[in-house]
Amino acid sequence: MLNKTIAIIGAGNMGTALIRGILNAKLTSAKKITASGTRIEKLEKLATEYGINITVDNKEAAKHADIVILCIKTSVIRKVLDEMHKVLHKNQFVISIAAGVTTASMEKIIGRNIPVARCMPNIASTVGLGSTAISFGKHVHATHHDIAIKIFEAVGEVVTVGEQHLDAVTGLSGSGPAYIYMVIEALIDGGVKMGLPRDISTKLAVQTVLGSATLVKQSNVHPAILRDQVTTPGGTTINAIHELESHGLRSMLIDAVATATIRSRELSELINK
Numbered sequence: 001m002l003n004k005t006i007a008i009i010g011a012g013n014m015g016t017a018l019i020r021g022i023l024n025a026k027l028t029s030a031k032k033i034t035a036s037g038t039r040i041e042k043l044e045k046l047a048t049e050y051g052i053n054i055t056v057d058n059k060e061a062a063k064h065a066d067i068v069i070l071c072i073k074t075s076v077i078r079k080v081l082d083e084m085h086k087v088l089h090k091n092q093f094v095i096s097i098a099a100g101v102t103t104a105s106m107e108k109i110i111g112r113n114i115p116v117a118r119c120m121p122n123i124a125s126t127v128g129l130g131s132t133a134i135s136f137g138k139h140v141h142a143t144h145h146d147i148a149i150k151i152f153e154a155v156g157e158v159v160t161v162g163e164q165h166l167d168a169v170t171g172l173s174g175s176g177p178a179y180i181y182m183v184i185e186a187l188i189d190g191g192v193k194m195g196l197p198r199d200i201s202t203k204l205a206v207q208t209v210l211g212s213a214t215l216v217k218q219s220n221v222h223p224a225i226l227r228d229q230v231t232t233p234g235g236t237t238i239n240a241i242h243e244l245e246s247h248g249l250r251s252m253l254i255d256a257v258a259t260a261t262i263r264s265r266e267l268s269e270l271i272n273k
């Protein structure tokens with residue numbers, strides 16, 4: 001239990017996931033959470049569902065909060081921080097999940113030696129199975145580390161990294177769900193091509209990805225060893241593996257992570273100019 005007052009600035013997909021996670025983990029009570037946004041009807045639905053406070057005034061949400069979590073798009077973060085920075089002070093803790101916005105930029109815009117953290121979660125946070133990497137600004141203490149880790153553990157797994165690694169995190173786990181959706185989609189089509197009904201193929205493909213990931217995680221065994229364990233000499237799997245290797249599956253995925261990382265770096269440079 002953190003028992004802190006929390007402002008969620010921008011209650012969209014990720015903001016709502018955090019509200020749900022924070023409440024499920026009982027980190028604080030609904031009465032201590034205020035969500036802000038631009039559309040009151042959308043906020044009212046959240047108030048009804050979760051019993052939280054709502055406002056269309058970001059300053060109002062942030063003013064009395066111990067922790068301010070910025071869940072808005074990168075394109076509006078400067079505007080929102082410009083609007084809020086006068087009410088923010090160094091006894092608060094500002095956490096941003098906006099892609100590309102550096103801790104140095106936030107510290108510069110807000111000023112007042114404010115403790116900040118920059119996080120890169122992913123969309124699986126909406127089902128409590130997210131992967132979040134966190135890096136911290138210059139003015140944080142151990143308690144800020146604990147707070148940020150507890151909040152994001154409420155929606156999945158957490159790692160802390162030096163900020164120089166956040167672009168690679170974006171390329172791997174930030175964008176990663178999209179790569180895996182493509183893999184799932186292709187496996188489904190493979191099953192359909194070979195005559196399986198689509199619903200059966202979908203069920204099998206999804207569970208195969210989920211089960212394989214769970215086995216890697218729970219056994220802590222390297223995936224190459226797990227793969228060898230299911231590869232019978234002269235059998236079906238080795239033939240499929242040969243096909244995947246011929247088409248460069250592993251190189252393709254390595255390149256995908258690398259190219260997304262480079263793009264994240266380019267975008268971040270533009271944003272923080």
Ligand SMILES: NC(=O)c1ccc[n+]([C@@H]2O[C@H](COP(=O)([O-])OP(=O)(O)OC[C@H]3O[C@@H](n4cnc5c(N)ncnc54)[C@H](OP(=O)(O)O)[C@@H]3O)[C@@H](O)[C@H]2O)c1
Nearest residue numbers: 010011012013014037038039071072073074098099121123
């Ligand atoms: N989704 C992901 O997979 C993912 C992964 C990692 C990081 N992120 C980061 O998370 C952030 C949010 O992403 P999202 O997917 O949750 O986006 P989203 O669903 O579009 O949510 C953004 C929310 O911000 C609100 N908003 C817009 N302008 C605002 C303003 N001036 N003041 C207050 N609230 C405002 C919007 O409310 P209205 O609709 O009412 O305007 C919307 O509810 C982004 O910066 C993104 O880079 C997302």
